[in-house]
Amino acid sequence: MKEIKIHNNLSRKKETFVPVKPGKVNYYSCGPTTYDFAHIGNARAFVVGDLIHRVLKSFGYEVTFVRNYTDVDDKIIERARELGKDAIEFAALFVKECETDFGFLGMIPPTHTPKVSETMPEIIKMIEDIIRNKKAYVVEGEVLFDVPSFADYGKLSKKDLDSLQHGIRVEVDKKKRNSADFVLWKPAKPGEPFWDSPWGQGRPGWHIECSAMAKKFLGETLDIHHGGVDLMFPHHENEIAQSEAANNCPFCNNWVHHEFLNFGSEKMSKSLGNVVRIRDFVEKYSGQVLRHLLLSVHYRARLEWTDEVVQRALEEVKRIHEFVVEAETYKATGTxxxxxxxxxxxxxxDDLSNDFNSAGALGTFFTFIRHARHNRDSLSQNSVTEILKIVNFVRDSMGFVSSDPEATLLSLRKNEQSLEGSDIDSQWIENLIEERKTAKASKNWARADEIRKELAAKNIVLKDNPDGSSTWKVQS
Ligand SMILES: [Zn+2]
Structure with missing residues (x-):
């Protein structure tokens, strides 16, 4: 099996990847909180998570991949209350919407996609283990993690506890023994969803869900954990603290974080109001373009979202799919x-094994495309066969090739037309329809067929009506 190097944020170094069990990878990626449509910043997390999954699989690893849904959360409860809806049902609606977005982005499904609301017994059990190991305490129905009791706290984010204690402004929360302590379980306020627990009716804090879900499906020690760099502290630091305090063994051997997506040179977040939803982008350009854009830059590099970047992605997706369609017609003529x-x-x-360098592999693929096109008239049978294998490899390992290249091209052309504002030239279509009618009347079937094809090439579909007239529509 090919050796993979991963930049591990535990050591802040690129290291040779060694899974706990040879040939198998236990992999976790923090999933979305489902209270709204996902935006393109979320999309980077989704497709980088998917890239890691695909690359490991295409290298022959047996991957167990878990990506969760946070369906119990303050924001969900608040939004659902505003709309007069049940919080869990409201969150479930957006789980569905998220899955639609995953489809647009050409992602392959994880092995498990647990929800918090379905993981309560495991969450409660883990909190009990942490309390038993004297790393958490209970105050009035609230369970808090005792940060100073966990000596390794800060080993991922490289923060030391002293500076953390001083750095945090004076807490209003008098229940905390130390200002860095964080919530594992909190009592429900009236009207909020709750679950029964040994500490009363309540719900879990945010961090504990990932620790509990990871253990439920992947065991006590993970090979790879992925998330955005903004989750490193406190979320991932707290996951480590919880899991290691409960299980008394290392939680995860490799921590992988993708960088921010900068939107107009500012970090994109909902509070900035410059949010582009995945849905909006897909409608305007296509999911394939978004996926391409996000993976054409190494995951550890900051991605500046500009019109030029979008335009380049659009052109590259077109170039790739034009090649893929063309390559299917290649015939062996050389030896x-x-x-x-x-x-x-x-x-x-080689590119991908170097810390999942999809940008490098994409560059290699483009060099290959130019070369194959240039030499298309002298290809051997082996080379023709290999070209199709290369296309399949790019599709499987990175998803840069869609499952239906012709459809991708069609939708790109259609979107291009609407983007240019060059609405369909209906007069031109009407003229052709008229010409076709005349051709048919004089039994010139060849010309009639030619016109139908000419229109089809522009995505215009004709329908011949029983009264001899023809109507047209743009193929969607
Ligand atoms: Zn998480």
Missing amino acids: ADDAEIMGCIEKMK
């Missing part, structure tokens, strides 16, 4: 195998 073509997959694997 010598092409070394550059035959070595392309290995070269892309």
